Amino acid sequence: MAGRNDHDPFDLGFEADDDFAPAGGDPWRAAPAADEPFADFPPVRPRESVSAPFADLPPSAPPYTPQSAPAAVAAAPAPAPAQVRDIPIEAAAPIAPAAHPVGTTQAMVQEVIAAADADMGEAAVPRITIHAFCARPETVALVEAASADRRMARASTIARPGGLEGAVDYYQNQSTPSLVLVESLDAAPRMLALLDGLAQVCDPGTKVVVVGQTNDIALYRELMRRGVSEYITQPQGPLQIIRAVSSLYADPSAPFVGRQIAFVGAKGGVGSSTLAHNFAWSMAERVQAATVMVDLDLPFGTAGLDFNQDPLQGVLDALTQPDRLDPVLMDRMMVRCGDRLSLFAAPGALDQDYEIPADAFEEVTQKIRGVAPFVVLDLPHSWSAWTRQVLIGSDDLVVVATPDLASLRNAKNIVDLVRHARPNDAPPRLVLNQVGVPGRPEIPVKDFGEALGLTPSLVLPFDPKPFGQAANNGQMVAEVAPKSKAAEGIDHLARLISRREPPAAQKTSILSSLFKKK
Numbered sequence: 001m002a003g004r005n006d007h008d009p010f011d012l013g014f015e016a017d018d019d020f021a022p023a024g025g026d027p028w029r030a031a032p033a034a035d036e037p038f039a040d041f042p043p044v045r046p047r048e049s050v051s052a053p054f055a056d057l058p059p060s061a062p063p064y065t066p067q068s069a070p071a072a073v074a075a076a077p078a079p080a081p082a083q084v085r086d087i088p089i090e091a092a093a094p095i096a097p098a099a100h101p102v103g104t105t106q107a108m109v110q111e112v113i114a115a116a117d118a119d120m121g122e123a124a125v126p127r128i129t130i131h132a133f134c135a136r137p138e139t140v141a142l143v144e145a146a147s148a149d150r151r152m153a154r155a156s157t158i159a160r161p162g163g164l165e166g167a168v169d170y171y172q173n174q175s176t177p178s179l180v181l182v183e184s185l186d187a188a189p190r191m192l193a194l195l196d197g198l199a200q201v202c203d204p205g206t207k208v209v210v211v212g213q214t215n216d217i218a219l220y221r222e223l224m225r226r227g228v229s230e231y232i233t234q235p236q237g238p239l240q241i242i243r244a245v246s247s248l249y250a251d252p253s254a255p256f257v258g259r260q261i262a263f264v265g266a267k268g269g270v271g272s273s274t275l276a277h278n279f280a281w282s283m284a285e286r287v288q289a290a291t292v293m294v295d296l297d298l299p300f301g302t303a304g305l306d307f308n309q310d311p312l313q314g315v316l317d318a319l320t321q322p323d324r325l326d327p328v329l330m331d332r333m334m335v336r337c338g339d340r341l342s343l344f345a346a347p348g349a350l351d352q353d354y355e356i357p358a359d360a361f362e363e364v365t366q367k368i369r370g371v372a373p374f375v376v377l378d379l380p381h382s383w384s385a386w387t388r389q390v391l392i393g394s395d396d397l398v399v400v401a402t403p404d405l406a407s408l409r410n411a412k413n414i415v416d417l418v419r420h421a422r423p424n425d426a427p428p429r430l431v432l433n434q435v436g437v438p439g440r441p442e443i444p445v446k447d448f449g450e451a452l453g454l455t456p457s458l459v460l461p462f463d464p465k466p467f468g469q470a471a472n473n474g475q476m477v478a479e480v481a482p483k484s485k486a487a488e489g490i491d492h493l494a495r496l497i498s499r500r501e502p503p504a505a506q507k508t509s510i511l512s513s514l515f516k517k518k
Contacts, residue, residue, distance in 0.1 A: 063432075063445065063456035064492055123257045124366075125155045125246050129177035133170070135163030135185045139211060139235070143181070146238035149424050150392055151246060164194045164210075171201040179229075179245065183211040188219050195226060207248055211235065238424050258292075258369035261497060262377040262394035264387075266401035266411040271433045273297065273378050274467060275400055275490065277306045280376040281476040282494040284341035286502050292334065292372040294344040294365070296390070297380035298354045301346025308474025311335045314345040315364070319356050322363040327371060342372070358386035365390065374498065392421045396497055397428040398457075403435055403442040408451055415452050429457040431493065437462045458493050460486055 132143040140159045147157035160166065164184040171180075182198070184191045191212065202208065207229040212219070215233045223231050230244045263279070265272030273295075280293040294315055295303035304310055313333040318325050334342040369375050377394065379387055391397060391414070399414055401407035411430070418428050430452060432445055449456050466481035473480065478487040495501060 063459050065459040123246050123250055125152045126249050127154045128179055130155055130157040130179045131177050132159040132181040133162050133167040134159060135183040139183050142235055142238050142241060146241040149238060149242055150422050151242055168194055168197040176203045176206040179207045181209045185213055209244055258372050258375045260369055260375045260394045261396040262379055262390055263398045264379045265381050266399060266407040268381045270400050270402045272400040273302055276376055276378040277303055278476050278490045279494055282491050283374055284338055286491050287494050287498050287500050288503055289374055290340045290372045291374045292342045292368055293376050295346040295378045298346050299350055301348050303343060304345040307337045307343055309335045309343060309345060311345050314347060316347050318364045319360050322360045325367050330371060358389050361386040362389060398431055399428050400431045400433055402433055403448055408443060408448060412452055430454045431458045432456050433460045434462045435459055457496060458489050460489050
């Protein structure tokens with residue numbers, strides 16, 4: 001094998017888990033300055049020259065309403081030549097760039113972010129200490145916004161000015177925390193020299209994330225070779241920092257973190273539980289994704305009735321012993337309702353008071369997320385510390401309401417709470433149910449959505465017959481009335497949230513059908 005140059009900047013002779021700390025005989029520390037490969041790097045590109053990445057995003061899509069005929073026209077006319085339904089991003093046709101008000105930019109950005117992470121959920125950052133040394137006030141604001149995010153609630157974050165040079169001076173007489181984030185506006189030679197000094201004062205086990213201005217693969221490889229854990233170029237939002245930190249502490253033994261979807265009703269009787277159960281069934285049967293349905297309405301839950309199941313164990317057993325919950329015990333507590341659907345049923349009894357701490361709900365839901373790509377939570381219409389925690393901690397939140405004043409008030413309170421508590425996430429999804437009850441005055445769908453600042457993802461007409469028949473039979477609406485508007489709308493919502501299309505149906509020949517006949 002041919003010999004290699006010891007000073008080759010593209011040498012990848014490093015391990016991903018190497019600590020950013022001095023070690024004896026490290027070749028990059030002994031390399032002479034004359035061989036510095038980054039001396040001829042171009043000047044730093046100013047941040048102001050970067051154009052806005054979301055300037056050409058299309059306007060929001062109108063709400064989806066199931067139609068009785070495929071060629072039916074939506075109720076609200078639009079001046080555009082063709083209507084764009086609120087469908088999964090991957091399946092949408094290309095749309096010409098259109099101008100839109102500045103107020104809608106943030107919502108569109110959040111939709112794009114949600115589309116990027118739709119398949120899996122995001123793991124929370126563990127209980128660590130993070131020190132950030134920023135060179136610009138904008139980066140300090142980004143770090144502070146990231147530290148307030150729900151995924152970094154357990155971490156302790158301190159942001160300081162001074163940049164990379166300030167970090168080197170600070171840790172001369174201070175121990176380093178679990179993670180150090182440093183920003184450098186210097187050219188590559190100066191940055192690498194300061195990182196040499198930082199490596200001399202870092203404790204073993206400390207991870208270092210560098211925020212720089214130069215987007216160059218050679219610099220990235222050199223930083224990785226020197227033991228830097230991650231390099232971020234000009235972060236545009238807090239989510240970039242959050243993902244960089246969470247990826248460093250992801251459990252390699254965990255295959256994934258399932259996406260948690262919570263259904264909550266704006267008031268009692270709006271059909272939130274029924275839609276949650278049918279949605280979970282559609283995810284498993286139509287989208288064909290492994291799904292777990294969790295009924296958290298302990299005294300009055302109806303998931304067992306809707307799925308025609310009466311299990312001996314359920315979610316209450318998990319909540320009373322969360323520390324013992326492992327995949328084996330979890331599999332014994334869940335009921336199989338199909339090849340891809342499992343059920344954590346509620347006891348649905350009033351023989352005891354359900355005084356369960358909020359930490360137990362958090363621990364159990366986090367463990368359930370490790371067994372399936374999608375976890376659907378049916379939340380009760382009550383308010384407590386754990387319901388607030390689950391609402392804020394879910395990846396997707398579906399608010400089910402009816403077009404009346406009480407639903408509007410309660411839905412607005414829920415939406416405002418969630419928007420304030422998780423500004424970096426996509427907004428909640430609004431489902432208007434039981435629209436068009438004969439003789440009942442209703443708030444128009446357009447006015448309802450404008451009051452909340454949301455476009456309804458789904459509008460379901462009042463159709464009690466299929467829902468009542470399905471509930472009495474212990475079946476889903478799609479099993480009782482597969483061609484109904486309700487079944488079509490629930491399947492659409494499953495595709496919308498999962499951003500997956502159902503697999504193509506396999507073509508069967510006439511001969512194969514003949515052989516199947518007895």
